[in-house]
Amino acid sequence: MRRRTFVGAVGGTATLGVAGCLTRDGNGNGNGGSGSDDGSDDPSTDDSAADGSDGESLSGTLEVVTYESMIDGENPAGPWLKDAFEDAHPDVELEWTLLPDGGINHYIQRAEQGAEIDPDVYLGLNIDDLVAVDDNLEDGGLFAELETDRVDRADRIRDGLDMGDPHGRVLAYDTGYISLVYDESEVDEPETFDDLTEPEYEDALLAQNAQTSAPGQAFLLWTIDAYGEDGYLDYWRDLQDNGVRILDDWSDSYYGAYMEEERPMVVSYSTDQVFAVAEGNDLTRHQVGFLNEQGYANPEGMAVFEATENAEVAYAFFDFVLSNEAQAEIAERNVQFPAVESEYVDLDDEFDEYAHVPPEAVTVGYDELRGTLDGWVDDWAREIASQ
């Protein structure tokens, strides 16, 4: 008898499963939940008076979509940015939205299908995101061209971080550098890319899949910068002969293989020691190496979606992000390098000591990536995976 009621109830539930799935266009996109303050940090007043002048007149909700580590994870900059920005503009609410799983592709697909795009601002845009937008949508699409004179602090951004967008849609707010991290008790610091193909570094290097991983793609582009379009595959053949291992993404190559001492070298970030110190690790295994005295720069930018009706607030937000204090908070909490010239930002000595800047920064720019990036990555991946 008991079994009978059990199965009977189950039958009833099955039919309820698909209820309530029609919505009328135009309603049902209101996002209720107003963000509760996390209250952990008390942002002090900003360095400049620029905010005060027109700050009082701004109002509304600014929806900013960004990647996970900006707002989640340990001690991220996102919650601080929200509190400080809302303090500076009391009638403005900043609403964080977590970047959906597909990243920029999510919004490219939405645009292609004519589905609504809710956020006003995209924080964390890379150069190759812009290339993907322009390769798939119309040139200069998805994001609005910025009127940089509406962002007073835009001229503080360092040379070389302009991201090269011919449509002027993006402003850099921080950057990271891809470098090698190695164990000095097992190998000497490799000086050049050629060194990595020497017997001394046989079966020593861990890298990541450029198809799926950001540092993996950056390292590939770095070799393309060093050996050219026509030479990089030959170089990778040499690396393969010397036993390079290409794992899926940064987490498994670093926390899986490298930290369990599978190999003495890994493609990683030049801020490695900041985390190692925080983790209580010995720095022997956390030496940062810059090949050819270079690091590959991955600037991150901010942009406004074309469809936004909050451009005014967005510009104020961009200006705020480039302020002295916000730049320092983003750098130290997210462990990235500021986008502004050093006179416009004060960093802790500890950050300066452990976060290393390469003597020379290289980046493959928008123009070279446009229309070629997919082919480069594909040729490379087929070379590695051929069975």
Next chain:
Amino acid sequence: MSPAGRTVFVDRARDCLERRALWLTALATAAVLVAMLYLPVSIVFANAILADGAVTLEHFADVLTDPFYVGVLADVFADPLAIGTHLASLAGWLGAISLSISLEYPIPGTDVPIPWLAVETPGVRTGLFGFTAYQAALSTVASVALGLPAAYVLANYEFAGRRTLRSLTIVPFVLPGIMVAVGFYAMFGRAGTLNSILGVVGLGPFPFVETNPLAIVVLAHAFYNAPLVARITVAAWESVDRRAVETARSLGAGERRAFRDVVVPQLAPAILTGALLTFIFTFMTFPIVLALGGLGLATVEVWIYDRIQRLDYAEAATLAVLETILSLGLTYAYLRYESAQAGFSRAATDRPREALFPDLETMLSPKRLAIGAYGVVALVVFVGPMASLVVGSFTDGSGFTLRNYAFLLERQLDGASFQTRPLPAIRNSLLFGLATLLVAVPMGVVISVLTVRAGRSGTVVDTLAMLPLAVSGIVFGIGLLQGLVFGIALPGGWRLQITGAVAIVAAHAVAAYPFVTRNVSPLLSSLDPAMVESARALGASRYRALIDVELPLVASGIVAGAAFAFAISIGEFSSTVILASGSESYTMPVAVERYLGRRSGPAIAMGTLLLVVTAVSFVVIERVGGRYEL
């Protein structure tokens, strides 16, 4: 209406409903499948046969003639009629094979010579598909080899904690791929747990992962799938008719003979089901191969993911359709075999189990020693990686730490609304798991009932019903995104949009019901049809006969399927992360992924919570479910 009249009416209504219950459930099942499976998948699959709006086969031609994908078969597909040429190249290849015997030292770091029969074959370009099938076959063999002894012990021996251990075999199944990879490195890495233990007795360190990455990938696949094989087989073993064995013995068959002639035929469908599921899963493996083996061991699914990332839907869909055709073809072949295994009725009987550790003398018998050796292997392969994860969540560079859990606690207490908190993730996982179980069990049972004795057409429907297992998870996810999350425009300004909790449960149920069907169908097909027929002849509706006669006899399969449904829901990641986007409906695996940043500690602590919550719920579920088993 008089009270008596009302009773009659209610009775009639109930009768009417009862007679149609089976069909109503079938209709509901079909509706869920259309909305949550056929629609999303066909949105993506359509890209495989469309070019500029016209139907074309050029995408298939491109893939099938590309040696990168199909290896040597590319020539055959390019010019299928040049049979003479193909035969000549085959003959040339066969002629170049050579055999040799040598002494090898395959165990790393030791000088134990092992005679090695080497088959020298001239290189064959297998292509991505060939390699994918190869590693799936190896993984299937490994999973069956590691799963069967566990099934044997759990079904035949009694020992303290047997039921709990049986429940816990599901736990590896729910672990997110990245956690398995990190766990395997923590266990088998040069600085890992196993080398630390060996170091105590002065051995090592051995580079287990580096020596043979493919072997480690296969082992990780067995970590996932051997428990699957074991569970399905235990369920069948426990319902082996004890009396049939005893009859055989009383007719003079030796123990071994009785096992071979009576037990094995009853286990074979279950073992083959486990092997089939393992092959299909590992054929479509994705994060594990790249995380442990590297891009050199890339599978088809890796390329599907890449094509989707590059928004090249035509090629992604073509690869995915080929994957699905292969998987469904294999499923069909298996189901033809399963439906041929009809016949002897059996009833689950209370099996007498031998004590595992009766006395010291028995314990030193070869059989007990072999079981002991298997126990050590199981400890290393299954418990090792998970235990290493748990230890990792409590350590950092300076030793023992609670900071990872302090982070989770702090996030739970002070987390902002846009941040991921642990308790909602746990609550959602459990709620979705239970809801999935409640939806998937009737779906799976109804499909079993409708297909099991329907002959060849039943086999076709049954094969198609296995589609959720045979479709690339990446394609399914993209289909859900484009179909249900973005919404499908309907006339009149309406938009069909399904997201949030309801969609997640429906997607999980779609992924889970095949497990119910595959656990129930073999048992159902071995029931004597005469039992149902006599119940029907005595006036019972089909539904009543099912509830009162058949289901009680296959209860062990239903409970096993329900447990899988719950596990699938708890472990599901790829469609959950898409449907939960922008809502509070995130689950434990999604939380693990979100906590994974430049520090791995918080994610590993969340992964440990996932392990503990899953383990506890399975012990509870199977205690409760066990009451429905006979």
